[in-house]
Amino acid sequence: MSRTYSRRARLGTGLAMGVAAQLAAVGLLLASAWLIVRAAEQPPVLYLMVAIVSVRFFGISRSVLRYVERLLTHDVALADAVEQRVATYTDLDRAAPAGLGDLRRGDLVSRVVADVARMQDRLLRLRIPWWIGLAATAVVVVVVALIDAPSGLVITAGVAVAALSLRWLVARAGSRRSGRAEAQGRLSAEVAAAAVAARELVAFGAADEARATASTATGDAESAQSGGASVAGIGSAVVLAVAGLTVAVLAALSGGLDPVLVGVVLLAPIALVEPWDGWSEAERLRPEVTAAAARLAALADLGAPVEDPADPRPLPDGNDLVVEDVRVGWDTPVTTPISFKVPEGAAMAVTGPSGVGKSTLGYALLRLLPTWHGTVSLGGVPTTELSAAEVRRRIGYLGQDDAVFDTSIRENLRIADPEADDERLRAALASAGLLVSVDAMPQGLDTPVGEHGGRLSGGERQRLCLARLLLADHRVLVLDEPTEHLDAPTAAALMDDVLALAGPGGRSLVVISHSPAVLARFDDVVRLSRVDP
Incomplete structure (x- = not known):
């Protein structure tokens, strides 16, 4: 007033x-x-x-x-x-x-x-x-x-x-x-x-x-x-x-x-x-x-794809991700029912032919899009009963072509947390396997990355995006084709660092990929099927 x-x-x-x-x-x-x-x-x-x-x-x-x-x-x-x-x-x-x-x-x-x-x-x-x-x-x-x-x-x-x-x-x-x-x-x-x-x-x-x-x-x-x-x-x-x-x-x-x-x-x-x-x-x-x-x-006037409940429940302490009979799609469902469970600290992969809805499933896990059928639960609570923003604080997403801005490494990381100090930035880079490369650069954290990260290699660019995701402290990570456009040695090294994030006390991983080399790294693989026309 x-x-x-x-x-x-x-x-x-x-x-x-x-x-x-x-x-x-x-x-x-x-x-x-x-x-x-x-x-x-x-x-x-x-x-x-x-x-x-x-x-x-x-x-x-x-x-x-x-x-x-x-x-x-x-x-x-x-x-x-x-x-x-x-x-x-x-x-x-x-x-x-x-x-x-x-x-x-x-x-x-x-x-x-x-x-x-x-x-x-x-x-x-x-x-x-x-x-x-x-x-x-x-x-x-x-x-x-x-x-x-x-x-x-x-x-x-x-x-x-x-x-x-x-x-x-x-x-x-x-x-x-x-x-x-x-x-x-x-x-x-x-x-x-x-x-x-x-x-x-x-x-x-x-x-x-x-x-x-x-x-x-x-x-x-x-x-x-x-x-x-x-x-x-x-x-x-x-x-x-x-x-x-x-x-x-x-x-x-x-x-x-x-x-x-x-x-x-x-x-x-x-x-x-x-x-x-x-x-x-x-x-x-x-x-x-x-x-x-x-x-x-x-x-x-643009409509919101997902509406928050009138009285959202508090975010649960647990991070178990459970998907039960979920069907996803934009205009119509494109998948058969999907069910899987990712216990806290576990890692699993999702695969399927192109256009089957793998990325769409990733959006649905973060409540960026609604599901046509079924339930996604986080910590035992259906995500439809939680605030979408709260779900996204717990679940993070790394896409195939995440935005890298024409500024320094430091400022690209601080998008996830503007208050982060250099110690936290370096810790995130270390977890993503990029700290050694950044320390070797003459300007360190102040190194400009160029437009769309053009001054970085493909692997460095993906690791920078991964470090930004880690800095936001998401406990469940959905990685969509993390090795896309990378050569085999670089992709293998990146997956080594990604899988090291999981385990007891670590983060849960859902990796979406069509690469046989990536899928071979997982014991638990969910294969999506397209709805019959």
């Missing part, structure tokens, strides 16, 4: 500072107009001192007030952006196990980065300019009306025309030319796909086709960007046209005014051009902000 109140207080104070800054800008122009006209009458200089001081005051205070307004409102907007980004990552974490539909990697990055950043504009460049502009405009209208009521009515009419024209014309033009976010998402997707598959594209002679596709996406993004510039031009034209027309009408009606006040009244619409320009920019951005909100909402 206090945090929300504090944020609202900062926003309210920031808006007040913004209105004051806008009024200072208006006051600077109107005071200058009065000073110039009055000075032309050559009065004693003392008659001008108040106006001179006012001009200086408005000029200085405008900058100070604007700075304070930006400081406070941006603080609120950035706090909102942090919450939005966390919510977006939470949505992805919930939905990712079941897949993200037709979202490609580059488009997903665009949504997480660009769309969340665009949501900051909803407050800073859409709502605040309207609020500040309306407040400042209302004050100017009241001041002019006190000087001359008909002039006040004319400016009121000009304000109404400007607001309605911008709200309808610019927003309509922007909607027709919207799609910049989608175009940038497509461009990001094409570039990311081409970058990831660059070697394969060159090897198979498809680089030119990928380049043409990326070029088309670039052209679409440029077209969308150009459309935004044309909308901005339409808004500026509307603002200048309304301001000029208002000045012309005021000039025609100013015959009865005191000559000193004529300049003040005629320049009042000009003083409102700045807030009106803010309205124009807000309306130009409105379709983009709306589209960004819709794209983020689409992520939030």
Whole structure:
């Protein structure tokens, strides 16, 4: 409650500072107009001192007030952006196990980065300019009306025309030319796909086709960007046209005014051009902000493959893993019923033909996917009665191509535990059989691994992923094709270290593999069978 109140207080104070800054800008122009006209009458200089001081005051205070307004409102907007980004990552974490539909990697990055950043504009460049502009405009209208009521009515009419024209014309033009976010998402997707598959594209002679596709996406993004510039031009034209027309009408009606006040009244619409320009920019951005909100909402609407029970049971002390008559699959069951038991500290293997559901079974063991039938129990408790996050704290998964990030060995390990010290990192590397190699590297733990671990050998990369899994202290390890893409000696050495993790007081192992050499290392092997069509 206090945090929300504090944020609202900062926003309210920031808006007040913004209105004051806008009024200072208006006051600077109107005071200058009065000073110039009055000075032309050559009065004693003392008659001008108040106006001179006012001009200086408005000029200085405008900058100070604007700075304070930006400081406070941006603080609120950035706090909102942090919450939005966390919510977006939470949505992805919930939905990712079941897949993200037709979202490609580059488009997903665009949504997480660009769309969340665009949501900051909803407050800073859409709502605040309207609020500040309306407040400042209302004050100017009241001041002019006190000087001359008909002039006040004319400016009121000009304000109404400007607001309605911008709200309808610019927003309509922007909607027709919207799609910049989608175009940038497509461009990001094409570039990311081409970058990831660059070697394969060159090897198979498809680089030119990928380049043409990326070029088309670039052209679409440029077209969308150009459309935004044309909308901005339409808004500026509307603002200048309304301001000029208002000045012309005021000039025609100013015959009865005191000559000193004529300049003040005629320049009042000009003083409102700045807030009106803010309205124009807000309306130009409105379709983009709306589209960004819709794209983020689409992520939030992605369904979770696994729902936690309303009242989850506490995680049991035991680590025995029991699978009873389980059938798994994505859209339909693909396996016959599966049953096996992995006592704490034991090791077993799972095999079967390609496409039979071996990896899918691994996902089901971690409650990343639901089972179609049967029960998976951990420590004697069905995992459906436990929180999915708690199950994943106990059961860890190592896939065939786990992510290795383009940073140091240390930071790749700390993904599992950001607070881990070097002693724990080295212990995990030792258990994974990688410590000797890391110590031989000139930079040790600070050695950069390159993109996708490209600076490491295949065996080192797998061991690094295994060390990260061990650092998270999972007690049951599901290893999916751990020796894939490794030569026979490297694969054998890796399996020696993997099997050393099991045993009394050690971790339980479920190794998914189709390699005869790997399967020969296990006494207990479960073979999966496909459902007959």
